[in-house]
Amino acid sequence: MALLELDRVDLIYQTETDETEAVRNLNLAVDEGEFIALVGPSGCGKTTVLSMIAGLISPTRGSVTVGGKPVTAGSGDVGYMLQRDNLFEWRTIESNVFLGLSVQKKLTKENREYALAMLDKYGLGEFRTHYPTQLSGGMRQRAALIRTLAFKPKLLLLDEPFSAVDFQTRMTVCDDVYSIIKNEKKTALLVTHDISEAVSMADRIVVLTGRPATVKKIFDVDIDAPTPLKKREHPSFSQWFDRIWKEVSL
Amino acid sequence: MTEKARSKLPCRMAKVKSPRQVYLAKRRNDKITTVLLQIGLLFVFIGVWELAATVGWIDPFITSCPSRIVKILGTIDVKDLFIHIGYTLGECAIGFVAASALGILIAVLLWRFKKLRRVMEPYIVVLNALPKIALGPIIIIWVGAGMQAIVVMTVLICLIVTVISVLNGLMAVDEGKILLLKSMGASRTQILTKLIFPANVPALVNMLKINVGLAWVGTIMGEYLVSTAGLGYLIIYGSQVFKMDLVMASTVILCLLATAMYLAVAAVERIVKRKYHGE
C-alpha cells in the first residue's frame, strides 16, 4: 500500500469576491522511500497540494491519506519544510531543532538524543548553542531540515526549500539535504520551480497542469548516480531536463 | 638588559598600536568628550540662569533661579516633600503597571478572537482619537477626587495606545512561522507562547518605554485636576499663590524622577535584549 494517497482531490478557495479552483481531480500515490518532485507552472496550485497533505487545509472533495489514515495537522506523520527556513531567532539551534518535539509534547530524553545525534552527524554539533543569525544560509537550511526530521515524520514535504539560499551554496545545500533524506530513509515530496533541481534529486517527477492543478504526466527518472551533483554531470541529465522542460512549458 | 635593549622596548610599546587599539582609543575619547559636553551644557544653563537673575536681565520672581530653588528645597519640610513624591510616584507606578498589563491582556484577547477584533475596531479608533483629559470631570465624579481618580486617568491615557501597539506587534508575526507551527500541530495557545510572545519581546519592551512617558503625563494631568497631593498638586498650588520657586523646584524633582524611571525601564530593556539574542 502506498504511504501517501491523494484520491480524486478537488480544492476550491472561497473568497469574498470570487472562488478559485486551485486543484481538480488530482490522483497521486507515493510509496515509502520514494523521492518525488512536483513541478508545474507558477501559481498552478503546488503549495495548495502540500498544504492539503500537511493537513493545514482540507480538500473540497476527495481524500488525502497518509499510511491509510486521513491526514490531520499535528499527527506527527508529516513534516513540512517551507520556502524560508523559519528558524526562530531567539532560540538556539538546538532549541529550534526541539521545536516540533516540544509542540507535540514528545520531548523525551530518547528523542532529544536522536535530534542531537543528527546535528552532530550533519556537521552542526558545534553550533548547538549558537543562534540562527550566526549561521550561514546553508547551515540554517540543514538545521531546518533536522528540525523537521526530529519528530520522525513518515513523510517530508519540501516547498521550494532552496529558493531563499543564494545560488553559490544552492547546489551543495541540495546535495546535503538529499543525502540526509536518503540516509534517514525518508519519503519526500519536493515542490520546485527549478527543473534541473527536480531532475537531479527525484526518483519520480510529477508534472502538473496549469491551474486548476491535475497530474499531466509522471516520469520515472533513472539517472544512475549517487548524488544530485553527480547526476548533473551524468550524460543523460540534459535529455531528462529537455523532456521535463518541454512537458512543463507545453 | 643592555642599554640599547632598554631604550628600545618602551619605545616600541608606546609607538606600535594596532588599528584596533587606535580605533578603541578614539571611541573612548569620543565618549568622554560627549559626556563632558553634556555635563558642561547643564552647568552653563544653570550658570547663565543664575547670572541673568542676579544681574537683573530676568525677574527671578517670575522665572525663579537655581539658588532660590535650592533655598526653597531647604525650607520645605522633608517629610512633607517625600509624602508628595510618594503620592506621585505611587500613582504613576500603579497606573503604568495596570495599563501595561491590562493593555497586553486586551491585545491578546483581540488577537485571539477575530470576531471580537472586528467588532471592537471602531470603538478603539474613537477611544484613541478622544482626548482622554476630557474625561477628567467624569472620572472624578465616578471614582471620587483622590488617588484613585489619578490612577484611572493614567491608565486611560496609556491603555489605548498600549492595546493598539501591542496588537500591531502580535499581528505582524511572520505568517510562515505560524504555518510551520500549525503544520506541527500547535494549538492557538502554543502559537501564542512559543512564537507570538517571544517574537514580540523587543516590541513589548519598547511599549513599556513609551508607557513610562505617557504614565507621567496621565499622573500629572490627574493631579492638576484632583489637586489634593503630589508634585502636580505642588506645581498647581505654587502657580496659584505665585511661588515660582516652588513650581520650579517641583518641576526639577519631577524631571529627576521621570528620568530615573525611564532609566530603570531602559536597564530592563538591555537585560531583556541581551537574553533575547543571547549575545
Ligand SMILES: Nc1ncnc2c1ncn2[C@@H]1O[C@H](COP(=O)(O)OP(=O)(O)OP(=O)(O)O)[C@@H](O)[C@H]1O
Ligand atoms: N488562501 C487562499 N485564498 C484564495 N486563493 C488562494 C489562496 N492560496 C492560494 N490561492 C490561489 O490558488 C492558486 C494556487 O496557489 P498556490 O500557492 O498553490 O500555487 P503555487 O503553484 O504554489 O504557486 P507558486 O509557483 O507561485 O508557488 C493561485 O491562483 C492562488 O492565487
Ligand SMILES: [Mg+2]
Ligand atoms: Mg507555492
